[in-house]
Amino acid sequence: MTPASAAPLPKAYRPHAVEGRTYAFWEQGGYFQPHDRDGAPPFTIIMPPPNVTGALHLGHALTTTIEDVLCRWHRMLGEPTLWVPGVDHAGIATQNVVEAALAKEGLSRHDLGRDAFVERVWRWVNETRPRIEEQLRLMGASCDWSRTVFTLDAGPQRAVRTTFVNLFRDGKIYRGHRIINWCPRCQTAISDLEVDYEEERGALWYVRYPWADDGDGGMVIATTRPETIVADVAVAVNPEDERWRDAVGRRVRLPLPGIERELPVIADAAVQIDFGSGALKITPGHDPLDFEIGERHGLEAIRAIDWDGVMSEAAGPYAGLDRDEARRRAVADLEAAGLIVKREEYAHSVGHCQRCNTVVEPLVSDQWFVEMDALAAKAAQVVRDGEVRIVPERFTKVYLQWLENIRPWCISRQLWWGHRIPVWYCLRCDGERITVALKNEEAAGRVSDLLRQGFDEAAIVERADRVQIGEGVTPIVSGESEPEEGCGACGAGTLIQDPDVLDTWFSSGLWPHSTLGWPEQSPDLRRFYPTSVMETGYDIIFFWVARMVMLSCHNMDGVPPFRSIYLHGLVRDAGGRKMSKSLGNAIDPLVAGEQYGMDALRFTLATGSTPGNDMRMTDERLQGSRNFANKLWNGARFVLGELDGARVDRPDPAGATALLPEDRWILSRLHRLAGGVDTLLGDFQLGEAGRQIHDFLWNEFFDWYVEASKVRLRAGDRSPLPVLVHVLDSGLRLLHPYMPFVTEEIWQRLRPHLRDEAAAALIVAPYPRGEARWIDDGAERTFGALQEVVRAIRTVRAEKRVEAGRWVEAYVVADHDATILRDRAAVVEVLARARPLHVVSDRSAAPHEQVVARVLSRGEVVLPLGGLVDLAAERTRLEKEIAESEDRIRRIEGKLASDGFRTKAPAEVIAREQARHEEVQGRLRGLQSRLAELE
């Protein structure tokens, strides 16, 4: 850190010269690590780990800013503060990026084989991960880098396996043959949450299914997916539906040519009577509702669409066609057969893969699931009981409703990048049902066949590239990398691991405890769990937040992972659109930081947002924040310049009488602010707190106190220095969480002037608390009167076009406030450029001719302006003000006269109204007598 005596401060704040150096100073000082102080309870935030896939965007910047503000605040409050940084391996997203890179070389992941592909991803991750961490450093994130975690590190790996095994043994994880969402492009199952539904214009075809025993009639059935007719196994109607009562039990013929199948008509309450014709074709292989109905009625699920979205052998004449082409052909064939009764334009929502936007195909397959009911009940309970608080509160309802309607979570993904499922199968016991493709297409087939071809078991495991597990295979679940004892059933058979990996969110769900060492009972886990706040965007409340609560409660004996959940909104562009690379409207946080300074970016993000609401980011706002940093810099430059090497004591409340009114005023304002900020930050109202700090520093401290202090300083009186230094020091402390760089830089230069300052750095200097003994209503009122006089004179000057530099004589008629105005006349003179200032107690003591007067709330300002006075204009203005005052008095009197008000309003409010009444009355009298003079 540059010593304070170094080069003089440049005229404008230069972020680049400060940020990197200051961050290094903090990091080397070890301030980012938690330090025990008097056994104070710790403050802990686990950072939502950014994906390794890319650069930080403004959403990350917002997260980082809010969490850093909270951490810096709590650190300055003296709490041992821990902010754990981390990075997420981001299964599908990362695999897609690396596969896209491979595709440019004309390769697929299968050309490389699993091991080589995973190695390639690791190489890429090792390049991008440091970049992301570097970006967090540039933002000023005060997180503990000695504890940084990657979701695929050994610790989290172990946490994932342990959780899987425990849930499996509890019967909460199981392998099931069920319908799932399948992305034909990503070639993997995805969970319900990873499907985005988009409204699409399509068609609803009404198709006649002829009776099996009577070719003329039949049932008319509406469908949006004629290509799935090939996989129909039944037709269902509602048991209450009178129209179809006689149909139940009969059979219809599958209407497409080339497939001979009769479909029983069944009754099921899930069928809606008022939709379409009331009859529903049942395709358990390709529709979730049909699958359920099929389960109830023991129907077969035919898979007519294959993993790649192409019709399978089961589709008969349509086999080999793409599903879209198959639809067109099916419609054409139905039309040709005269079986299309009608076609309606129809808008319905179609599921798309969140990652690649491909239309998702519901398919029946073998996947791993988590049974959620018990986990969800617990997660709901801790929120309902208030053990965990959600901010803003309205998201509580959203959270609870989701948990109450939860369904099993499909956690297996047919990817190579991620946490491998800790399950093995025996080649000897199950070799008839396991299919393996070996690397480089040496061979492929069932294990039993490969063994016959001469591959030994070890070679198959070693060279397995793709593995498919058939039905009925017995899983061997193990928390260790491989069960040493081998197959329990046959004793010694070679094992092959389940090829699937887990949904990324499974490992993310363990984050609050896996980062702290679980399943080890580590010192960090004991000390920092449960964490204090989970801060993230409302868009991942289900994906991540709810799952963290569920899995953490399960693993940590029912103790929820955090006390508060703070949800922020999305950052949008100037037009309110979501920022995205493809729209080209995304502001890169690092570019913004480069341009305006990181403090400016942070301040804009922190003060531009309110809890849970989206915000817009514009260059204008960034400029405003940059200007604020510069204002602070220059204000500090002034104070430091005046100090001239002096050391000062803090103002002493016991000696408060030695302080002048403006001193007591600014100190009172400061403590009022500090008290408010304390409350606001405790309630996660970062934006409001930041704005108040901004307004105090600029509009009160710099605009009024600093200007007022110049009166004494120029007269050689150094008595304002302790107040200037103290308020600047406190302001820097208050602002530090928001604008850490510029405040630390200034503070390091201010520190030598602070007598007995114990803190070595602002980042660990105590945060100001509002102290009641400094609150001074009298000083605030009297200085407020002084401000009113100054403003009145300034307004008159501006209206009358008095040259800015010219001094004018002024009279103030004052009664109550005469003392301060007389004592501090010099301040009024300088701020209003009015000299000499005569403070008189009666209007008659001020001149009447050729003057412009302003009636104040108490008293009057009179400026003898000679030829500038326009009597007619004065009269008009006075009449307008009189009318306003009279109107106001009428309203106040109406209120005071009301029985309801006098009997029901609090005494305090009544007193306030009465005082106001008197004040306006006084003002009105002043206005009237002034008008009378002009007549």
Next chain:
RNA sequence: GGGCGAUUAGCUCAGUCGGCCAGAGCGUCCGGUUCACAUCCGGAAGGUCGGAGGUUCAAGUCCUCCAUCGCCCACCA
């Protein structure tokens, strides 16, 4: 189909136990080279707080309905 949010000055937004004449930044207009700062200083104009009811002594704030925009959830064959 259900739920949530937004609607306040020309623009972007604050306004969280209902209680001064509803605030800020930007923009606009007028005026400023005062030795911290033109990334600045002083002044001004500009709002029936989306609409209609209601509760209350008192409503931008609470309740009901409506309108427009946006979001989330849902097995819309």
